[in-house]
Amino acid sequence: MELYKGRPETNEGRLEREIRVYDFLDDHGIEYWRTDHAPADTMEVCYEIDAVLGATICKNLFLCNRQKTQFYLLMMPGDKPFKTKEITSQIGSARLSFASPEDMEKYLDIRPGAVSVMGLMNDHENHVQLLVDEDVMKGEYLGCHPCVCTSSLKIRTEDIFGKFLEAVHHDMIKVTLTGE
Template sequence: MDSRISALEKGRPADCSGRLDKEIRCYDLLDSLGIEYFRIDHPAAPSREACRGLDEVLGTQICKNLFLTNRKQTEFYLLMMPLDKTFCTSDVSHQVGSSRLSFASSDYMLEFLDITPGSVSILGLMNDKDHRVKLLVDQDILNSKFVGCHPCINTSSLRFHTEDLFGPVLKALDHDMTPVHLD
């Protein structure tokens, strides 16, 4: 194990000094809901390649999260999918009844989710007060026991029970979820 990756710990860090407000807000939300979660801290992991080794310590795979938009940039989507699946724009576009989807700009990501590239996470939906972003989740994620994601920053990763994330957490985020199936 990389010595720069912390051991798996339950809950928020004992000392939150030096952490960003958006990360602390994630812990506050989860704690207010009484959700059990586990955390690891690690060097910045802005890509799947950088996340290699984290999954083993976390005890689940960290989701691939894509921030997407339609051609007119009037509809925005956060797609959660397993690492081993490939994003096919025509397939997902057809399932959600949207024109061709492509990657949305980092400006929209920051404006709607208060997240920068490499830190995209379902927990960023807590910042989407105007409900501009629709959540899409691959069925394999929904069928898994645990879900892994970042707390709005890519230097920590969290593990939840899937039923907690898509139950009380999603309800508190005040967003709906649309299941999709990716090959």
């Protein structure tokens, strides 16, 4: 795997949802680096990508309440265990579970295995609330998928939580997860 600055030289073989991410980042002056790889649908593969990116790879979980009326994208360090009870009291929503692949595609235009903060650019009506574990914000760079699991991006943390969120008109709720 190699690290390249910016978008691929050609769009050939790339899905439209991935190309839209590069267009969006370029249009908003957000600097990024990219690596291409085999499908990264497990955290183990993500750790290999992490070594190439030199960035914190996040575990991204797409969650919903029992009634499926509230949706959440949780960004947390990949090595931290997720305990539902830790987050429910912090956001005032009981009985969280994983949202369906259909809702993931409907609101974020992402399929399982490629969940990423980049999907918020597709959530024009703000159906999804971003939740961010405080540890995610400590690193200089973040690693995330460009809405596909065959490429990964390295972006400055401050650009994700500044320029990017402002451009997609989303805010975030900072949460504290211990994994205990």
